[in-house]
Amino acid sequence: MSTPNWKEFAAKLDSQGSSSVAIHSQYHKEFRRCSCGVDVKSAVELLTKAFGSPISFGNTPFEDAAERIYKKLIALGEAVASGRVSPYEFEELMMVILNDGHIDSHLAGQEMSGFSTYRILAERRGRQVAQAQVSFVRGFALALAQKDARYWDEVEGRFKPEPIVARTASYLGRTRGTAYDGFTVATPSNTLYDWRLGGVELHCTECPDLAAAGPWLKSEDTAQLDYPTLFTKPGECDTPCLYNCKCSLVNLASGAVGPAPFSFEESNDSIAA
Numbered sequence: 001m002s003t004p005n006w007k008e009f010a011a012k013l014d015s016q017g018s019s020s021v022a023i024h025s026q027y028h029k030e031f032r033r034c035s036c037g038v039d040v041k042s043a044v045e046l047l048t049k050a051f052g053s054p055i056s057f058g059n060t061p062f063e064d065a066a067e068r069i070y071k072k073l074i075a076l077g078e079a080v081a082s083g084r085v086s087p088y089e090f091e092e093l094m095m096v097i098l099n100d101g102h103i104d105s106h107l108a109g110q111e112m113s114g115f116s117t118y119r120i121l122a123e124r125r126g127r128q129v130a131q132a133q134v135s136f137v138r139g140f141a142l143a144l145a146q147k148d149a150r151y152w153d154e155v156e157g158r159f160k161p162e163p164i165v166a167r168t169a170s171y172l173g174r175t176r177g178t179a180y181d182g183f184t185v186a187t188p189s190n191t192l193y194d195w196r197l198g199g200v201e202l203h204c205t206e207c208p209d210l211a212a213a214g215p216w217l218k219s220e221d222t223a224q225l226d227y228p229t230l231f232t233k234p235g236e237c238d239t240p241c242l243y244n245c246k247c248s249l250v251n252l253a254s255g256a257v258g259p260a261p262f263s264f265e266e267s268n269d270s271i272a273a
Contacts, residue, residue: 057070087144176243
């Protein structure tokens with residue numbers, strides 16, 4: 001399917017009464033392309049390289065969890081690249097890391113909300129996110145098993161460590177969205193959130209609209225229908241910036257701020273955030 005001109009697409013939906021947030025969301029969902037021209041496949045490739053570089057972690061509950069997950073991912077990537085782990089073992093071990101990692105991330109997000117934590121909820125949500133990644137992990141493992149040229153050096157007769165470790169580590173990215181689910185799910189249904197833009201120059205075109213449209217209501221199951229319902233969160237990959245999103249949610253009642261974006265030691269300023 002060819003990607004239509006953004007202005008024509010927006011004008012058509014605008015004439016039908018759609019909001020700017022709805023227009024951006026629909027364009028992204030249908031064509032997997034940001035209205036600013038960012039191709040999702042290219043953005044993922046750039047982000048994968050970024051996750052292959054060192055990451056600085058703070059001392060919040062989510063960053064503590066993320067650092068543990070990151071170390072496990074790096075170690076697994078190095079193990080399969082060196083031949084100590086087979087591609088078939090890689091898939092199984094990777095899913096264990098992701099399953100446990102998303103559960104821990106959800107719990108960390110709940111803790112950051114300032115409300116009670118519910119492990120049973122974290123297990124359910126965490127496993128759902130991990131299961132959604134099975135096909136991607138399986139595809140990666142298959143590419144390794146088939147000695148795909150992206151990961152196999154035919155001349156040297158060995159795996160290329162850098163792209164393997166980078167792609168393995170990039171699975172950390174989605175954990176922030178899981179943590180944000182924990183951050184919001186633990187609060188009352190009438191909680192209002194402010195979507196705050198990250199301090200970067202290059203934003204994707206959807207996040208500024210999300211910031212302008214708030215405050216956002218956690219759930220539509222309340223009497224406060226004057227506010228839009230929060231339908232996504234930073235890092236859940238529903239915006240073109242994917243898991244590079246630098247935005248944050250702030251609980252307007254308590255002032256609690258959600259999980260911070262990842263801090264790469266090497267700049268990734270060329271990727272919309």
